[in-house]
Amino acid sequence: MWFARFSVRNPLLVNLAMVTIMLLGAYAFVVIPREASPDINFNWAFVTVVYPGAAPEEVEQLVTVPLEDAIEGVDKISMVTSTSDESLSFISVKFEQNLSEDDFDKRFLDLRQAVDTVRLPDEAEDADVRELNTQDWWPVISVVVSGELSETSLKRVTEELEDLIRLDTDVSQLTIAGKRDREIWVEVDPDRVESVGLTVPQVARAIATRNLNVPGGAVAAGRSEYLLRTVGQFDEADQVGRVIVRSGPDGDAVRVSDVATVTDTFEKAELISRLDGEPSVTLNVAKKAGASTLSVVKSVRAVVDAYEKDKLPGGARIALVNDQSIFINDIMRRLQTSAMLGIVLVLASLWVFLGWRAALVVVIGMPVTFATTFIFMRFTDRSLDGNALFGLVLVLGMVVDHAIVMVENCVRHLDMGKDKARAVVDGIGEVFQPVVASTATTIAAFLPLMLMPGIMGAYLRIIPLVVTLALVASNIEAFLILPAHAVEWARPSGAGSRREHRWFRALRMRYVRALAWVVRRRYWAVGAFLILAFSSAGLIPLVGVDMFSGDExxxxxxxxxxxxxxxxxxxxxxxxxxxxxxxxxxxxxxxxxxxxxxxxxxxxxxxxxxxxxxxxxxxxxxxxxxxxxxxxxxxxxxxxxxxxxxxxxxxxxxxEGPPTGKAVEVKVKGPRLDRLQALVDELEGELGTMAGVYDIGNNFSPGKEEIRVHVDEDRARMHGLDVLQVAGLVRACVDGTVATTFRDGDDDVDIVVKLRGADGASVSQLESLTLAGAGSAPVPLREVADLQVARGYSAILRFEGERAITLSADVDDAITGAVEVNRELKERFRALSQRYPGYALDYRGEFAEFQEAFGGLARLFVLGVFIIFLLLTAQFKSLTQPFIILFTVPFAFFGAVVGLIAIQAPFSLMTLYGIVALAGIVVNDSIVLIDFINRGRRGGAGRWRAVMKAGSLRLRPVMLTTITTVAGLMPMALGVGGTSETWKPLANTIVWGLSMATFLTLFVVPALYAISDDVAWMKKRRARREESVGLAVPGEMHPAD
Missing domain, CATH: 3.30.70.1430 (Multidrug efflux transporter AcrB pore domain)
Structure with a gap:
């Protein structure tokens, strides 16, 4: 082969290229951002519309439904949910997960345009359409300020830290929870204001007209020009109380302080937060897309350390919580430990089987392979997250498989007495096609996994990409760099054969005898093996199902x-x-x-x-x-x-992992909320009778009791008022109105005017509220409206255009599983559905994600096997031999199920992922075995001799490739260096499946080859009989055949 000859003739150039790749790879490894999980494009968008003063039913009818109708025409939408709340419509739009970034941007623009076509009520604000960014999903760290401090001091410390942290350009946004803005409250006394004939809106108007700073143009005086400005702005809060609300002809004035109490305070609390029982304010730090979590956290910690040293007031403390860097470092530590132990085990295995020289030739390809992978990841702006690192651990033993086959064959040619260069070129050329074919089949199994649907597909997409990159890189290294090293480090050539380890020679002899026994009884043996393999389907109930297992x-x-x-x-x-x-x-x-x-x-x-x-x-x-x-x-x-x-x-x-929802998450849909609530109550009762189900609940809320103000339009018009004015005046009295804002240093402080005690008033007290009519006299609310107490809805929820309530629960995996609970709920709903016509259940959450992922993996498994079949057909130019090779896949499934039973692990999505990946791994040994049988037959050997010789010659590389792959994953499978609940099931699936499949492959593939040869012979005999040419019927297969 030309590439092998080129490598052998140019060792200096080859080594320089290797060193360059390793140096660039080391640099890339250092600078690649570290993350716990990959950045996922959720393909989510939100539409928000504020409709002041509207009840949930009005928001649903006038805002939410028209928007949903418009959104329905946008393509590539997988789910629409909405919440119609008081004064607010919130719509969540989930696009198909497999959209590319460009496609999502186009669909998002279509969404904006569809929303813009909707005519909203005049009182509603413009729709706000936003997309959900990955960095918005979870902060990388939270800074919590607490202690025995005043609220003002807590606010000041938090804002100073915010300003310092924002200096880091990798920080995307900072959100503060628990901080209240300063406000000036003007609480009007209802008795005093009524006694002077004023109203709350009149007090607010007086304050607003006093706090002004109005330019008056310019005035020329001689040779100079002066700007004219009327200054009336407040300089301090005390000035608010001195504002004149009304003055009489005799000079008497009613000031704000005469009818109200002015307080310098904070806005009404909507949140109350504490840290370890002490009042606190939390600063959540989010990073930009592509930025390193570790570097952002490091920067935040440096800011906090410096602030604590120089500025933190006494009695205050700062705690750093939800630190994602701790989790990232833990994942990296565990995976790197598994990788290092795997490398040691792989090296030890190679040394035992091949000796230190050959082992060194094989192992040197690992850093070159990984360096190439790191270089690609760096220049494509990918992070080294837990999934990517697991992909490298997964492929750890596979990247040396090709080198093992090549080096072992080179050593065999060296034992024939050839010189080093000739032995290496001939040995590599002999296995070139099967090595390329085995790489292609492995890639054919992994690469389709990039098409896995759903959020789990996006989460795991980096694994097949990393595996594919590493396999391609390992092949390039094996064909272009390994030959030069094989010549340089091979043992001296000689006419004598190398001495084989005694234990392996004994093992080979036993295997050959066992293989001969199986081939002679090939029909019985293959039948028994197939029954054994396909019986594994009946063992699945013994395993149990756990849809997702993540590291806590x-x-x-x-x-x-x-x-x-x-x-x-x-x-x-x-x-x-x-x-x-x-x-x-x-x-x-x-x-x-x-x-x-x-x-x-x-x-x-x-x-x-x-x-x-x-x-x-x-x-x-x-x-x-x-x-x-x-x-x-x-x-x-x-x-x-x-x-x-x-x-x-x-x-x-x-x-750890993407959000998948709860184990039980059901959207109960139907037209009437009262019937929906009744159905949900019954379903909650059914869940309550199931063992292992807990935290049962739903998101429906009947709403608070409310006092409804029914405005009589005729009576209101008599006082110069309409419904909107009455509603605004009532809100101003009860909830308060921002009269104006004044500047105090760097802060804009709102001045809020409201009626004292109105937020806790009774119906009779509210009826006495005085409103400002068109005339001079105040108008009591009872003169223009009637008040009634009723209970409304706090929010109306919709799913896919229908009203819906979400029923949710968690399950105890030690007692039951989410699959079993959801299936049982389906059965019980059938009995209830007759009493609830027109109502339906839509299963979401973890169960729906699992079904989508399971169905996608099943389709991708079929696609991968079909691609493997095409590649094998092209390689062997036969339809029969690819089927023989693919018979190893059921054996891998059998081994995986046995392994799960042995380690008492459930059947999960990651297990299924491993089985799909196994399809491309287990066929590799069969490819090399079949290729050597074919070579023997083409060389003139009978089928018996070809089968037995191929089995004997390929026993070492078959065993060694399996042992290295298993050894690379064994630390993770056993939890050495730290257990990962995410990756341990997948590692065990491959370890057990590959081990069992390899053992059976060594016997079943030769037996199946012999059976296929029997069939071919019988077809030839039948064809010859039809031509009236008689042939003797052969008996049992004998060595002479």
Whole structure:
């Protein structure tokens, strides 16, 4: 082969190229950003419309439904959900996951244009259309400022840290939770303002007209010109109380301080946050796309360290929580440990089988292969995340397979007495075609995995890419660099054969005898092996199913829902009780407890309200604590069940990987909300009877009791008012209105005017509110409107154009599985569906993701096998021999199932992923084996001699390629250096599947080859009989054949 001859003749050039590649690869490895997970384009967009004062039903009818109708015409949309809240319409649009970045940009533009065609109510604000960026999904670190400080001091420290952190150009955005802006409250006394004949809007108008700074042009005086400006702006908060609201003809004036109390305070609290029981403000730091999490976290830590040293006031403390760099470093440590141990095991295996010289020739290709892969990743702006690193660990043993076959064959030619150069060129040329074919088949199995659908497909897409790059790089190294090293480092040539290890010689002899026994009884043997392989399908129920298994992160959520209408302070009081339980965890387990009342963060968005809250419990790393996360959660769940007053409480541990939703997440769809609620209640009852199902709940809320103001248009018109004016005046009195804003240093401070006590007034008190009519006299609200108490909806949820309620639950994998629970729920709904015609269930969340991924992997498995079949057909120019080779795939599946039973691991998506990958790995040994049988037959050997000789000659490389692949994955499969719940099942699948398939391949492939030869012989005999040419019927296969 010309490339082998070129390498042998130009060793200096080859070595220079190798050193250059390794240096560039080392540089690329150092500068590649490290991440826990790949950046995923979620292909999500959000449409938000603010419709002030509108009830949820009005928002749904006038805003949400028209927008949904327009959005329906946009192509490539997979899911649309919406929430019609008070004064707000929020629509989530999920595009197909397989869209490219350019295609998504086009569809997003189509979405904008579709939204712009909708005519919204005049009072509604313009629609805001945004896309969800990956960096918006999760902050890389949170900076929490707490301590015995005033709210002003907490705000100042947080803002100073914000300014310093923003100097890092890799930071995309900073969000602050728990910080309240300063406000001046003008709380009007209802009795005093009524006694002087004024109203709240008149007080607000007086303040607004006083706080002015109006230019008046220019004035010329002699040779000079002066700018004229009327200055009336406030310089300090005390000036607000001195504003004149009304003055009489006798000079008497009614000032703001006469009818109201002026307070320098903060805006009304919508969130209450604490760290370890102390008031806190949290600064969440997100990075730009493509930026390194490790570098951003390092920069934030440096800023915090410097601030603590120089500026932090006494009594304050800063905690860094949700630090993603800890998780990234842990993943990198575990995977790098597995990789290093795998390399050691591969090297040891090669040394035992081939000797140190040949082992060195093979192993030198590994750093070259990985360096080439790193170079490609660097110049395509990819990060070295956990998935990419696992791909390198996965391919660790495979990248030397081709070199093993080539070096072993070169040594065989060297033993024939050839000189080094001739032995290397001939040896590599002899196995060139099977090596290329085996590489192509492995790539054919892995590369289609890049087409895996759904969010899991996007999450895992880097693995087949890395494997393919490494395999191509290893082939290039094996054909262009290895030959030069093989000549330089090969043992001296001689006429005598190398001495074979005694143990391997004995093993070879036993194998040859066993192979002869199997080939003579080939029909019985193949039948037994096939029954054994296909019986593995019946073993799957013994394995169980766990759809997704991810590495747990070192924190978990406690989410709390109180009854609708609960005040924020009451919700916070309950959270304090849960907080005390969390703070009671052993000090050896606990890092920090962060409490937020008024907000819950979920996979599909943020829920806000006075009746909700969450606690984030940050624990120490798993290796540093005695209990695992499930035990801690079970302990907290049991203790929190003793509390009373809550509506729902949910405990959620966080795992590495993309968001897939809950184990049970069902959209219950139908036209009427009352019937939907009744159906959901029944389904919750059904789930409650299933063992292992917990945290059952739904996202429907009946809403708070509300006081509805029904304006009588005729009566209102008599006072010069309309419905919109009355609504605005009522809101100004109760919720307050921003009269004006004044500048105090660098801060813009709102001046809010409202009626004191109106937010807690009774119906009769609200009826006495005085409004400013067209005349001079104030108008009581009862004169223009009637007030009624009723209960409405807090929000109306829709899914795919229909009203819907989401039913959700988690499952205990030790008792049951999400697949079983969802299937059982389907069966039970059939019994209920007769009473609920027109209502349907749409299964989402983890179950839907699993179904999509499972179906996609099944299709990709078929595609991969078909491509492998085409490649093998082109290689062997036969239809029969590719089928013989592909018979090893069921044996791999059998080995994988046996392995899962042996290690007591469930059948998961990652297991299935490994089985698909196995299809391209297990055929490699069969390719080389069949190729050598064919060479023997072409050389004149009978089928018996060709089969036996090929088996004897290829035993070493077949065993060695399997051992190196298994050795590379064994540390991860066993959890040496740290267990990964994400990758351990996949590693075990390949280890067990490949080991079993290789053992059976050594016997089944030769037997199947003999059977196919029998069939071919019988066809020839039949054809000759038809030509009236008689042939003797051969008996058993004998060595002489």
């Amino acid at each position: 992160m070192s924190f978990f959520y406690v989410r709390v829902w109180m009854p609708q209408g609960t005040k924020l302070s009451a919700t916070d009081d309950f959270l304090r009780r849960v907080e005390e339980i969390a703070l009671d965890l052993p000090a050896a387990e606990l890092e920090a407890v962060m409490t937020t009342a008024g907000m819950i963060a979920e996979d599909d968005g943020t829920v806000t309200g006075t009746h909700v809250g969450q606690i984030v419990v940050d624990v120490v790393e798993r290796k540093d604590r005695g209990r695992d996360m499930d035990d801690i959660l079970a302990d907290l769940r049991l203790r929190c069940q003793l509390l009373a007053g809550y509506e729902r409480i949910e405990f959620t541990k966080m795992e």
